Amino acid sequence: xxxxxxxxxxxxxxxxxxTSLGVSAAHLASAVLxxxxxxxxxxxxxxxxxxxxxxxxxxxxxxxxxxxxxxSLLFTLLIPFFTISLLMDFHWVFGxxxxxxxxxxxxxxxxxxxxxxxxxxxxxxxxxxxxIWSRHNRTxxxxxxxxxxxxxxxxxxxxxxxxxxxxxxxxxxxxxxxxNYALSGDWNGAxxxxxxxxxxxxxxxxxxxxxxxxxxCTIVICYVRVGLKMKEKKLVWAGKPFKVMLxxxxxxxxxxxxxxxxxxxxxxxxxxxESVMDAFLVIHTFTSCFNACFxxxxxxxxxxxxxxxxxxxxLTLVKAAFINDLGSSASESSGRHGSEVDNTIxxxx
Numbered sequence: 001x002x003x004x005x006x007x008x009x010x011x012x013x014x015x016x017x018x019t020s021l022g023v024s025a026a027h028l029a030s031a032v033l034x035x036x037x038x039x040x041x042x043x044x045x046x047x048x049x050x051x052x053x054x055x056x057x058x059x060x061x062x063x064x065x066x067x068x069x070x071x072s073l074l075f076t077l078l079i080p081f082f083t084i085s086l087l088m089d090f091h092w093v094f095g096x097x098x099x100x101x102x103x104x105x106x107x108x109x110x111x112x113x114x115x116x117x118x119x120x121x122x123x124x125x126x127x128x129x130x131x132i133w134s135r136h137n138r139t140x141x142x143x144x145x146x147x148x149x150x151x152x153x154x155x156x157x158x159x160x161x162x163x164x165x166x167x168x169x170x171x172x173x174x175x176x177x178x179x180n181y182a183l184s185g186d187w188n189g190a191x192x193x194x195x196x197x198x199x200x201x202x203x204x205x206x207x208x209x210x211x212x213x214x215x216x217c218t219i220v221i222c223y224v225r226v227g228l229k230m231k232e233k234k235l236v237w238a239g240k241p242f243k244v245m246l247x248x249x250x251x252x253x254x255x256x257x258x259x260x261x262x263x264x265x266x267x268x269x270x271x272x273x274e275s276v277m278d279a280f281l282v283i284h285t286f287t288s289c290f291n292a293c294f295x296x297x298x299x300x301x302x303x304x305x306x307x308x309x310x311x312x313x314x315l316t317l318v319k320a321a322f323i324n325d326l327g328s329s330a331s332e333s334s335g336r337h338g339s340e341v342d343n344t345i346x347x348x349x
Contacts, residue, residue, distance in 0.1 A: 026278035027086050030285040034083045041076035041293030045069050060143040064120050067147050068295070071113040075292040078102055078109075085177070092177040096167045099177035103165050107158035108151070111211055113292060115150045117252060118215040121222035128229045157210060160203055201267055208260050216256075220249055255291020258284035 052066045081102055085092055092099060126134050164179045181203070182196035262280040265272050 026281050027089070029282045031083050031086050033282070033286045034079050034086070034289060037289045037293050038076055038079040038083070041072065041079070041289075045073040045076060045293065049073060058140065060123070060138055060140060063140065063143050063147065064116055064123065067151075068113060068116045068120075071109045071116065072293055072295065074105060075109040075113070075289075078106055079289070089174070090176055091174045092167055093175070099167050100162050100165045103177070104155075104158050104161040107161055108154045110292065111154035111157050112150055113295070114211055114215050114252075114256070115154065116147075117248065117295070118218050119146065119150070121219040121226075121248065124226050125222040128226050157206070164199075164203075197267075204263055204267060208264070212256050212260050216249075216252060219252060223249055251291055251295055255287050255295070257287075259288045 049066070049069045052062055052069060056062050081094060081098070085094075094102070123138075126138070161179075164181050164183070165177065166180050167175050168178055168180075169175055179200070180196070181199035182192045184192045184195075258280060262277075262284045265277065265280065
């Protein structure tokens with residue numbers, strides 16, 4: 001039975017024979033990576049959400065990023081639960097309901113962020129290759145329905161956690177949060193383990209195809225086509241748009257590939273050295289958390305004008321507090337900077 005199946009370090013326990021210094025070091029390294037990820041992720045995504053939600057005029061593009069940041073913030077806020085379990089040698093102290101709920105939320109955030117990144121790339125492709133169709137059909141109501149559909153699809157793909165995830169008491173009275181793919185209390189039975197392995201393999205294939213391979217291929221194809229279109233117009237090396245496209249493809253690939261490789265190795269029939277699994281644990285913890293928590297921030301840094309927008313918004317807020325006319329000042333700020341911010345986000349995505 002596998003240790004876990006979330007973008008964060010697995011939340012299930014290890015066998016009593018796996019308490020070596022190497023494993024402990026891997027757990028500690030993962031926890032060390034998670035702590036700054038949580039702090040920076042909450043601060044960065046919180047500020048980003050504030051600017052997007054309150055300081056920018058609502059457009060289709062800002063809607064994409066508003067939900068992308070929401071996914072990242074949801075992911076980040078759940079990190080402490082898994083860090084605590086990691087530091088307690090995967091002892092789960094939060095109960096069965098939280099075991100199911102937290103892992104489902106992590107999966108929903110992962111799928112939704114992946115789908116949104118794919119949608120953003122498709123949106124860029126349609127804007128550059130079908131501008132007339134886009135002008136008449138790219139509307140906020142339709143974009144809102146797409147986003148709702150993505151959240152529902154992500155929840156549907158995450159429902160296995162509600163069924164399979166459960167707690168189990170192991171050696172020494174330690175409680176672990178684990179996937180019971182066979183839905184049986186006979187953990188050590190040959191038939192149960194065989195059925196669990198088959199279901200686990202099916203779940204892994206679905207997650208790999210829909211959560212990585214197909215979205216990544218779509219993102220690459222779309223941005224390559226957009227890049228070729230920009231090259232025709234001699235804009236491909238214009239700076240910011242090209243950097244955003246390249247950053248999107250590289251961060252997605254490096255962010256999620258180690259995670260899927262780690263879980264794929266756990267399904268391998270060949271014995272994988274513990275040192276290799278420990279290394280992949282640390283690597284996929286860093287890359288998946290970095291991708292989930294910092295991708296929106298990465299877009300902003302490449303976009304160059306986020307901090308200008310943020311400073312302007314902060315100064316406007318402080319000024320409004322002093323003159324006791326927050327509503328009026330916010331409205332003036334929106335009118336003054338809405339067009340500039342809109343153009344910035346349009347170029348970023």
